[in-house]
Amino acid sequence: MSVPGPSRPQPLLGWYGAASLLALIFAAGLGAVVLAPQTGPVAAWYPAAGVSVALLALSPRSRWLALAVSVTVVTAAASILGGRDPEVTLVYATGNACEALFAAWVLRHGADEVPRLRGTEDMVRILVAGLAGAASITVFATVGAATLTSTDPWAIARTFFTSHLAATLIVVPAALSLAATRERPRRIAETTVQALALVTATAVVFWPGHGLSLEFAPLPFLVWAALRLDLRVVTLELVAVSAAVTLFSLHGGGPFGYDFERGAVGADSAASLVQLYLLTSAFLTVPLAITVEQRRSLIGELLDSEQMTEATLDTTAALILVTDLAGTVVRVNQAVTALTGYAEDELLGRHIEDMPFAPPGSSGYPAGLPEEPDGQVGRETGAVTRGGDRIKILWNTSYVRDERGRPTYVVITGTDLTAERAAAGLNQHLLQAAITTALIGIDPQGRITLFNAGAERLLGYDQQDMVGVPFVQVIESAQLVERTGSADPVDAFAALVGTIGAEGTTSQRDWTWTGEDGRRLTVSMTLGIAGDALSSRVGYLCVGRDVTEARASQELLVAALEKERVAVERLRKVDSAKNEFVSTVSHELRTPVASIVGYTEMLQDGTVGEPTSMQGRLLASIERSGKRLIALCDDLLTLGGLDSGSAEIDRDVVDLSELVDAAADAMRPLLAGRDLDVDFGATGPVEVLGDRAQLDRVLINLLSNAVKFTEDGGRIECRTEVRDSEAVLVVSDTGIGIPVEEQSELFERFYRSSTAQDRAIQGTGLGLSIVAATVAAHGGRIDVRSAHLEGTTITVRLPRARVSATPGSPR
Template identity: 60%
Template sequence: MSFSGRLASWPAAGVLLALAYVAGLNAVAFAPQADSVAAWWPAAGLSVGLLVVQPRTRWPVLAVAIVVVTGLASITAGRDVGVTALFSVGNAAEALVAASILRRGSDRAPVLDSSDVLVRLLIAAVLGGAAVTVVGVLTVALTGTAGPVSTAWTFFTSHTAATLIIVPALISPPLRHRLLVRPTELALQAATLIALTLVVFSPNQDLSASFIPLPVLVWAALRIDLRALTWELVAFSVVVTLLSANGFGPFGFDYERGAISASTLGTLVQGYLLCAMLLTVPLAVAVHQRRRLIRELARSEKLTNATLHTIPTMILVTDLYGEVVRINGGTTAVTGYVESDLVGRPIWEMPFAPPGSTGYPAGLPDEPDGHVSRETDVITNLGRRRRVLWNAGYVRDERDRPTHVVISGTDLTRERRTAGFNRHIFEAAITTALIGIDTDGRITVFNSGAANLLGHDAQDMVGTPFTDLLDPDQLAERTRTGPGEPAFAHLVAGAETSGTATPRDWIWVDADGRHHTVSMSLSAVTDSITAHYGFLCVGRDVTEARASQEMLIAALEKERLAVQRMRDLDAAKNDFVSTVSHELRTPVTSIVGYTEMLEDGSLVEPAPAQVPLLESIARNGQRLILLCDDLLTLSGLDSGVTSWERNALDLASVSTGAEDALRAQLVGRDLELVIAASARPVPVLGDHGQLERVLTNLLSNAIKFTDDGGRIEVTIDAHDGEARLAVADTGVGIPAAEQSGMFERFFRSTTAQERAIPGTGLGLSIVAAIVAAHGGRIDVRSAHLEGTTITVRLPLAARPTS
């Protein structure tokens, strides 16, 4: 039973209501005495989660319980009874709205294991928060206990953040029996998060370092289970809220010295926690979906391989160009050739094909859903000749377009080696049905193979119509005859004209009424002077072969669908990251812009005590903007929507913009920066802005990872027919064992982690993508504590001739 399933009981409901009471009591206790609105309200998330995991039939009772519990918490903490009653009704309304959206008519609690549930959670949190905000604003407007604008912000941020942080912990998928990472990594991640949180939110901490714990939560989203991340996020939110309310950390420090109000403190903290959730939970859901699809694909591939290798029939799969892409163990058993001898070669160049053969062994079906059969010889790797009955059919996609050809072959060598075409074959043929038919369509000979196949006595069948053996519906459909019409004449028309009708699969009905798929061929029998006196029917039961072929086709189809789902998920993940990054960047840009206006006194001259606060907001806002820009850049590169300019430019020209962009980063640092550009132009074709970003990212890394007193040198020149841009520093370097992964996303060297050097690990991956798009390459020369030299080499553009 899942975790949310265990919560769907009355005792669990009582526990959640008790937690809501304790949370509400503490939230009111931390609220300012002059304000009737609590700046944080975890009881909202617990109330929504309570209704989400409980059956719908209990919602009316539980909604009343929410009103009572939240109201009792506020009254116990000394709040006004009238205001408390209205607020409590708003809490219940919020829980009902959010739970209804999350459940969406379902009788079971949702599980946060897909992007659809995540989007519903976001919508539910926003609409639930809006519902309680409306009730709260109307309440304070009637009572005059607080301002409507501040009330709206406080209500919306605190309730939305509580829902988005607490509800995922209640509906996330259960932990797997075996962790995806080692316990040591989980312990290290948790210890790192605890340590960084306590350092960033320690007493008298006025540094703008609130972003530092976020990469550790991203670590959990990428590497550890989704359930573990959601509970870490809940614990992180409780600790950050409590420490900030007590005056600790960058938010609490400003509140403690009176720079911001208690309601502003609550709004900032809840907004910060909301950003942490939006940064990590969607990523964790996408990673969870990807892992699940990989497991399904592995199971599907295992089933396909097992199906292929347990069938004794020869199976070869080719693409539409005739290249063999897979064989089974039966093929090796019959021919002696292993997979490496056959896969990757055209079907008409198979080493087992007899001399002079061309094309597919059985040909290709004329009808989309048809099958074709043909017997040919096969030459084994030891030079022995074997007789094989080939069948071929198409594998089709969801649009009914052919994607592959499946060829199955049945070894008939033993049957063909029996001597004597007449009496001996008729008596010894156990698996092949041989039936003689006169010109009127009646059976004259019924061998033991036919008797074993159909369960009829041979003597009883002589004189009966041959068409009685065939499925009547299929016979009528293929011969286009109605009841009572002579279907046999249509059946043997091809044999009378050419002597042998094309082999075709037919459904035969045995004595017990069971259906068998039989590969049947009809041949005209003539005497020495070509007098036509009957027909010979040769039939072989291919029911199992056709079933095996259908199993293979189904397995291949399932595998294709799993691959397509993975591609769709990857595209959805890229779209979601791009959307979230874009939506975060817009408000952050506005915050930074207004902050700069306050700093330079465009609106009003700031007080001296406010200047550090404004600078702190601007710095953190710029960090968030850079993070959003990196995510948007990577998303654009993944989806292929990034447009590139292709202009002729001097590579040395990118140094000016990069130097200007990093001038602020050099303030207060004792570093020697030398830019040595060639006196002659270094012409390249490319996007000036993107190439400038390459140098900016490389220089930014060099500045961050070089201690004061160090030297950074940029060299731009043409060398060995290539444009060369090299950034060398005397910094901490990169261990040789870690250099292979330094251009992957979120790469952080152990040296950077030990020294707690900030960064997201996205800069070098962006550099690699831009350089690759320009047809260039990157060389790295580095060692631990011995500095780093990164050299970008680009194709030189032809200089214009005079």
């Protein structure tokens, strides 16, 4: 069965629809006037009145005045063209407009929407509107006829009232049903058969020349349409039957026309009888059709509600069993089958106390009925699934009542508590497990509600003795007052929980707890809020860990670190004093040594007398030793200045390639008499920002070491290159190398490798220290790649200079 869906509000007419109805009013009015009996004062049926009411009822109220004027003009034009007297026509046309206004006002009174024909109250509203409109036009017509004609006013009133009331009650429902938007049952074949039967019956009964009293014959077919077909079909067929009955009766057809032809009744009486027949047909079929459609709508809503109920039951995770008042199961949802393993047909028809999943020996299962009509019964029981698994279920039983409050069914809902009970047992086991962490539950008033085994082992108190005791009693009283500012347990606890931050816990902090035997324990304590989904705060949870030994160890470690720091500070001061002493001694030693070297040179050049050959050799030895001492003093002073930061470094653009070229000339005296393959190479300008003299000293020191530690027949290579944002200086040799395990101390002062010492190679051990300090002062770094007897490669990396492209910029 197709069921109509819910209808939406009636749409209001636009100007195009209003113009169409005005044209229909004109056509219907003209036809009614032309087809009116010549002996009668008015038309037998006037459908234009119903169309006028529908026009205003379906239009916005703001257009009613303009539409009423339009109805007056159109109706008057139709009547004048049909041959009516203009003066009488103007009165009738004005009355038609007032009729439409009155009837539309009644239809739309107290509501923004147009009646939707959803119930008999809508038909009553149409009837009242029709009566109001028919009464208004009857008053206009009666006054006009009495004033302008000699026609019997009673005949005018009777004819106008019945014809216009019939028009409103027949045409307006048809217009409202056509304007409504709702899904409708489609029975094309049945509609075709019914329509043919109705046409045949109407033609047979009301065809001209037939006078048998069979006017009831079309009514069963109209009732057929009202019971089985759509409301729109019923109202349209009623309009068609009304037009046919009126037309045929005017030409002597049917019982009403036959009585008029043979003079049994007058024209006005015959017209009134026709309209009463039409009113009877409308009152018989339209309310019936509305009631049937309302029933279809209710059935649809019930079906939707039933489907929703079925979907709700089957998609609910809870177990649901529905029984009658005797306890026989009449409905179960899919959750019952999914959880217990028993199919629906195995449970339906069985008594609730005879469920197959009930544990053996259970009675009153799952739960008894409530003693109070509105009460519930809750009970937790076990259950055994088809597979033999045991589960825990919380059952609740209550009555389902009808609209009078009488119980009709019993609904039993079950919630699976198996996982919850298992989790609760696990939590209880964890709380009682042999752990060293103290877990203490606290209620909002600050009293202990949970005291786990870890807390018992830590403090020595028994769990039963501590439940209900204020939590702050486990904290040392002096420390509690010091940190919270109160000795009162309530105020102290309020101050303690007031430190809980937005993340829901206090920061971890050490507190002193007092055990049962008076022991003072250092405990790392965290206090947090305990809550659930229904309440933001149900209490607090304190987590405590004994850190007494750890804190003692930490204090010892801190004390040891402090002693080490003091020792390091003393060593730093000693090293600083040593450096200062060395710098002072070097400075003080350099002056007399320089004087000695100077006087030696005076003796050598014969200023005070020509020295003998033996004296010359001695003076040369003194000069060499003095210059070595001066060089040593210079190295020590340079290192002291670099370490202290007092050495001034010029920041000029220096081309390392130029330094390499200059070093090649400076190294010739050292290479004299040596069999070494020396290669000085550069790839082009390699510019850095730095002190030319210090960088030149770096290069000379590296080359001097390469020459010193490379045996004859070896190779020395010096090159410069650019790698990304770095300037690179590489000095490599094939000399005696440096053991890998000694390379970490290579740049320490006075350090000389074991290989150099074994070979008695002279040196102070300051050259590489100066190189490292100078490179670090220039923001660079040094890489060393070497091994014992495998040569050495030292790579110096310095930041490249960013030279401005403007004229006159330094290079």
